[in-house]
Amino acid sequence: MGILGFLCSGQWNVEVVLMATDLTPNGTTGTLVEQCFVDPTQLFTYADMNVLAHNSAYLCQRYETMLSAYHYLRTSNDGATPPRYHHSNYIQSYVMMSAGSYNIAVSTQRNNTGRVSGSSYTGTMLIDGTVLCTFGTAGTTAIVPWTASGGPRWILVEARIISGKVDQFLANDYWVGYRKVV
Amino acid sequence: MADIDIYSSNFVANGMVLGPTDKMTAAWGANLANNTGYLAARPLSVWQCYLPIGSDADAGRFEAVSDFIFLAAGTWRLYYSMCGTYGATYVWKGYKHYFPDLYLEGSKYVTGQGTWGNKSGSFTVVSTGEAMAIELKCDGAADATRICGYVTVYGLRDAGVVS
Numbered sequence: 001m002g003i004l005g006f007l008c009s010g011q012w013n014v015e016v017v018l019m020a021t022d023l024t025p026n027g028t029t030g031t032l033v034e035q036c037f038v039d040p041t042q043l044f045t046y047a048d049m050n051v052l053a054h055n056s057a058y059l060c061q062r063y064e065t066m067l068s069a070y071h072y073l074r075t076s077n078d079g080a081t082p083p084r085y086h087h088s089n090y091i092q093s094y095v096m097m098s099a100g101s102y103n104i105a106v107s108t109q110r111n112n113t114g115r116v117s118g119s120s121y122t123g124t125m126l127i128d129g130t131v132l133c134t135f136g137t138a139g140t141t142a143i144v145p146w147t148a149s150g151g152p153r154w155i156l157v158e159a160r161i162i163s164g165k166v167d168q169f170l171a172n173d174y175w176v177g178y179r180k181v182v
Numbered sequence: 183m184a185d186i187d188i189y190s191s192n193f194v195a196n197g198m199v200l201g202p203t204d205k206m207t208a209a210w211g212a213n214l215a216n217n218t219g220y221l222a223a224r225p226l227s228v229w230q231c232y233l234p235i236g237s238d239a240d241a242g243r244f245e246a247v248s249d250f251i252f253l254a255a256g257t258w259r260l261y262y263s264m265c266g267t268y269g270a271t272y273v274w275k276g277y278k279h280y281f282p283d284l285y286l287e288g289s290k291y292v293t294g295q296g297t298w299g300n301k302s303g304s305f306t307v308v309s310t311g312e313a314m315a316i317e318l319k320c321d322g323a324a325d326a327t328r329i330c331g332y333v334t335v336y337g338l339r340d341a342g343v344v345s
Contacts (some may be wrong), residue, residue, distance in 0.1 A: 020204050023195040046200040049214075053198040056217040060193060065227035069332070072234050076273075085272045088235035093334045094263030094302045096225050098189065152189060152223075154263065154302050180224070182193035 001007040023053055025060035025182045033060045063105050063177035067093045067157045072116065073170040082163045091174065092158040099151035101181040106142045108135040108159070109173045116171035120164025122173065128155050132176075145181075186219035188341065193220045225261055228253070229316060233330040235268055235279065245317035247282070255311030257340040263302040264294055266331040267293035282318035282329040294329070295320045306340075310312050 024030070036051045038044055074086040082089075106125050123135040133142045148155060159174050194213040200206065230249045233244050264281045281294025281301070291305045307314075320329045 011296075020197040020201055021199040023191055024197055024199045035313045044206070046202055046204060046206070049206055049210075050199050053200075053214055053217070055199075056193075056194065056214065056221060059221045064224055065230075068227075068230055069232045071232075074236075082271055082273065085269065086236055086274070088266070088268035088272060090265075090269065091232060091266035092267055092300070092332055093230070094265065094300070095334075096261045096336060098223060156265075156300075158265075180193075182195055182220075 009174045014045075019108040023057035025057040027061070030058035030061050032053070060182060061179065065175070065177050067091070067096045067159070067174055067176040069093075069159070070111075070176050071159060071161065071170075071172045071174060073161055073163070074168075075118070075170070076167050077165050079165075081165045083167070087165070090158055090160045091161065092156055094156055095178070097148050097151050097153070097155045098180075099148050099177070102146050102148060103181060104132055104135055104144045104146045104177045105175075105177045105179070106140060106144065107173075107175045109139040110137050111171035111173060112137075116169045118163075118166070118167045118168025118170040120168060121170055122162050124160045124162075125174070125176065126156075126158050126160065127167050127176075186215055186222075186341075188219040188223040188226035189217040191223065193217050222341065223338075225338050227334075228260065228337040229333075229335040231271040231318060231333045233282075233318070233332070235266055235272075235330045235332075236274055243284075244318075246317060246329075248315065248317050251286075251316050251335070252313055253307075253309035253311070253337060254339060255309055257306060257308050259304055259306055259338045259340065260291075261302070261304045261336045261338070262292055263291075263300070263334050264331050265300045265334075266298055267300065278328060279331070280320055280329050281331045282320055282333070284333065284335075285315075285317040285319065287314050293330070298331075 001159045004015055036049055055056045069091045071091045072087060073089055075083045077083045104127060120139045126148055132144045133140055157176055194217060201247045231247055266279060281297050283290050283295050284292035286307055
């Protein structure tokens with residue numbers, strides 16, 4: 001935005017006055033300023049109060065854990081697709097969340113050491129019945145926008161594995177977190 | 183002066199950074215207070231324990247789990263969930279499965295024994311700030327070695343009064 005102004009010829013002193021601006025709680029950077037106490041004999045300044053405002057925005061940027069799990073799954077091929085599961089092919093967690101817009105961060109990583117080196121599967125990460133992302137042996141990292149309605153209420157987060165028609169031992173590590181968008 | 187309702191507070195980002203000539207209005211102060219209330223409404227992840235759902239000796243049978251959780255001193259509302267969904271091709275679905283009972287400092291807060299199927303709820307505990315023993319077990323169950331499921335605990339510290 002620009003403003004046109006007219007000045008008479010000659011030398012002028014120009015003073016720039018900062019006005020109220022916005023916090024950036026949805027950004028990717030932020031600094032918590034620890035020097036925020038005011039001594040009894042000091043006067044509050046606008047800068048002192050801005051520290052508090054910035055600190056509240058900084059706290060918005062933390063992801064809260066929703067699901068942190070190690071998922072072990074043994075399968076045996078009985079001719080059907082998918083094969084028989086010796087453990088649940090689901091891992092789930094409920095989280096109490098309020099209504100609003102969120103960024104959901106997802107990480108899935110396969111453990112392929114020793115016995116748990118199976119690799120024939122497809123995975124799906126869901127929240128409240130909606131697919132966040134799919135994953136396979138390569139693992140996945142993703143940040144997915146998602147909206148919660150009708151909260152605060154329990155929101156179900158779940159990882160599901162569909163195994164190939166083979167005998168195998170699978171292990172995947174999951175981490176899912178949320179950050180509310182303001 | 184009104185109270186902050188942490189469950190309905192919205193975060194206000196607009197116009198919150200003051201310039202040198204701006205006035206600190208009552209509305210600005212209320213917005214700042216509500217921003218802290220908004221942040222306080224997020225339950226904190228306190229503890230998660232995932233016992234594999236499986237009922238043969240290899241697939242996973244557990245008698246008990248012991249751990250410690252840390253909560254700052256004060257009164258906390260703890261929210262828990264126990265999940266145990268399995269699909270149609272799960273081998274051991276004909277067996278009985280039991281959620282564990284959840285104990286804190288030796289007192290039972292959640293009865294999972296004899297139940298299965300996803301459940302959730304909340305309870306209140308008072309912390310001294312020291313480590314608190316958390317246990318999952320199934321005292322006296324017919325199949326006490328068959329507890330399993332995914333247990334999560336979140337916490338909200340009760341709001342206090344500032345004098």
